[in-house]
């Protein structure tokens with residue numbers, strides 16, 4: 089049954105911020121998936137004692153890719169695969185299953201929040217035994233393999249039915265089709281005060297959770313409606329669809345429009361939330377109120393004592409450099425460890441494994457803790473519900489009180505999309521050369537204090553990562569520039585703008601950062617180099 093197939097390398101199989109992400113049509117090319125998966129197995133080496141998890145966000149081509157992975161795994165002598173029922177598994181649930189069952193790792197098929205379908209995106213992430221994505225040293229070795237691969241092994245047998253739970257043997261390999269909802273729910277029950285949240289719903293509290301036709305639907309129905317007693321209909325768009333029903337499953341003010349319109353209408357629920365395609369991102373809303381992910385991380389950290397699992401103390405907190413400094417002020421107040429890392433969840437893994445941090449987050453709607461090694465959308469939603477249940481306050485009250493205590497970091501991200509790759513690379517390189525000359529220069533009310541590339545030295549493995557350029561101003565404001573590492577074509581220039589105010593907490597964020605935006609565009613010469621006078625997406 090096992091055959092060896094000759095193949096030729098693809099030159100573009102280098103993993104980005106979160107695994108390999110490409111247009112579906114690219115991934116559908118002959119042997120594209122086969123080459124990549126075989127390269128991963130080549131790097132791992134001996135597979136005879138190894139068990140892996142396979143599953144994904146259910147997008148277009150997932151099922152075809154999963155069947156290929158099963159056949160290649162069997163042919164390469166993998167001992168066992170755990171596979172999510174119907175091929176589904178959210179990114180956080182995948183991390184739970186890998187850790188709980190002490191697996192050797194997993195292949196998670198997801199392009200996260202990117203649109204799906206034949207004309208959308210496809211993705212494949214490789215996690216190791218930590219339940220987190222492999223470090224750059226491993227992804228680099230896999231990339232090297234992909235550039236010289238000449239054959240792959242595959243089991244020439246029929247496809248497997250993944251709709252039913254159970255264990256069986258396939259081509260000499262064990263397979264177990266699992267229900268990941270159970271393990272995930274159990275973990276959430278061990279972290280949060282489900283009784284308090286249940287009581288809050290019983291007393292008439294209302295919520296709307298938008299699963300955006302993606303993978304979190306089944307998890308959300310079980311947790312929010314079935315267990316916690318939120319009224320039926322609280323979870324919407326809960327059936328995972330191959331093309332996300334045409335939605336762009338990115339939980340932000342632009343793409344989660346249906347939820348945002350509802351929460352800003354007079355029918356709004358007390359609490360609103362959305363998750364992304366693979367369930368690791370979250371957006372938190374109150375009645376006519378939006379909590380930025382930056383503030384959410386700060387508020388979560390500040391309130392850790394309200395949550396059963398964390399009440400006895402937390403190690404520390406980390407954020408990506410591009411994320412606002414709101415959480416830094418909380419870390420200082422609580423006298424806990426504080427770290428700034430490059431963009432990408434993998435940089436938090438060593439900090440968690442070495443007990444340096446408990447919480448972490450990114451401005452891109454990612455929040456999480458050391459309960460797993462990925463960000464976790466439903467976890468963040470439950471954290472907020474638990475805070476509200478414990479304090480009896482609204483989302484808005486909670487956030488405004490936080491600003492009154494700590495001040496407010498007004499924060500907006502500008503994305504310039506579809507930029508020619510060479511233009512973007514040159515823009516960043518030229519800006520980097522310019523940075524030293526900016527120090528002490530004044531632009532209107534703002535004076536540059538420091539300007540430098542962001543360079544991170546991992547305290548555990550001492551690896552060095554350079555990611556993005558930062559301009560710091562004397563008043564605490566910052567401009568961060570970086571190129572996206574998750575796009576499937578062209579380049580996206582991200583410009584992150586932050587302006588701190590200790591007392592003036594009720595201004596419009598866009599108005600507050602607009603002088604910084606002007607400086608950012610001018611200094612990097614974005615309009616003249618890209619032809620774009622305005623950002624394509626403002627979040």
Ligand code: G1P
Pocket residue numbers: 105106200408431432433450451452454571572573574575582
């Ligand atoms: C984006 C986000 C980043 C996040 C990643 C995966 O990466 O900015 O924070 O970790 O998606 O969800 P980027 O496209 O900026 O490289």
Ligand code: ZN
Pocket residue numbers: 179199200201364365366367368369
């Ligand atoms: Zn995601």
